[in-house]
Amino acid sequence: MLESRHLKTFLEVVRAGSYSAAARSLGYTQPAVTQQMKALERAVGTPLFIRVGRGFRLTEAGTALVRHAEVIVGDLMAAQRQLRALAKLESGLVRLCAFPSANATIVPMTVARLMAAHPGVRVELQEAEPPESLHRLRRGECDVALAFTYAGMQAEHPPEVVRIALTEDLLTVLLPTGHPLARHHFVRLADLNGERWIAGCPRCRANLLRLCAEEGFVPDVVFSTDDNLAVQSLVATGVGIALMPALVLSFLCHPEVTGRMVTGRPARQVYAYVMDDHQRIPTVRLLVEELRSVAAARTGC
Incomplete structure (x- = not known):
């Protein structure tokens, strides 16, 4: 040899x-x-x-x-x-897959900070709602996945996937500005029984149904879309009301829509997911650290 x-x-x-x-x-x-x-x-x-x-x-x-x-x-x-x-993080590629509202809020500042500190490192962005983002991670199509879960959801990450908590994203009710309950700082879901509702992605819709069931009613869902801008426009025109994460409101604030916190402060949890054996890769570790820092400093609109 x-x-x-x-x-x-x-x-x-x-x-x-x-x-x-x-x-x-x-x-x-x-x-x-x-x-x-x-x-x-x-x-x-x-x-x-x-x-x-x-x-x-x-x-x-x-x-x-x-x-x-x-x-x-x-x-x-x-x-x-x-x-x-x-x-030394002088070069490298790291692939990030995130859900739309994270790609519009947490991700841009994360990538900007990473590129400023390490201009030789390239970040490749993808977009997918969970659980598709986690499937891509396990298939090796991305290095870090951002996803969210709601209370009561079964744990979905296998042992070879590590979950890192980033932030708690409180839920708000979107109401037309002239809605009677828009005068209150907090709104009880039970007080919205009988309203028409606009639902989001499948897991967001499932969470809406669960929360309303806990309050003793079934929401009248008249429209479903995961387009956050469309949801706000539909609320503004009186088509229905919606339950929206505060993360979305930090970048989309329709002038004819009022967001109010929900009594009990329901929330979704936002996590970064990486494969266990990839945690020591410098670019992956760097990206996760920046995501945690940006998520911790996040403020809404």
Whole structure:
């Protein structure tokens, strides 16, 4: 088996023209260089040098090995440079998949801060609602997934996936500005029995049904969409009311819509998910740290 250190020494011997000159250049003793060249010749199974006076010339095998050693040593040095750059966060790619409201709030500041501190690191963004984002993580299509869960939902991450808490996202009721309950700071869901409702994504709709059931009624869902701007426009025109996470209101605030906190402060939990064996990858670790920092500092509208 050829050893890279022997190949490096071999190339220096060829360049320097003698064992002693190579030893001085490399900071070795001459016997150490001699032993390495003997080990290399044993590994290839044939002499590499022929003594000529005080110098040497390469055998045919030695000449052939020079060409291959230059490629091998060059590739190893390039690999070392690239790996050092990755370890020092001077370069690299990290893929993030997040749900729409996170991509509009937490993600932009996270990416901006990461790029400012580490301009050589590239972040590739994807968008998907949970659980699709978690499926992509397990399929290897992204490195970090942002997803949310509601109270009462069964844990959905397997043992090989690590979940990191980012923030609690309180739910608010969206009402037309002229709605009688818009005068109150807090609204009881039970007081909204009989209203028409606009539901969001499947898990948001399931949470709405659960919360209303706990208050003793079934909401009259007249429209469903996961388009947050459409939800606010529908509320503004009186089509219905909606239960919306506060994270959404931090970037979409329709002038004809009023958001009011819900009594009991129901919320969804926002998490970052990574594969357990990927936590030590520098770019993944960096992205998760930035996500936690930005999420902790987040404020609504």
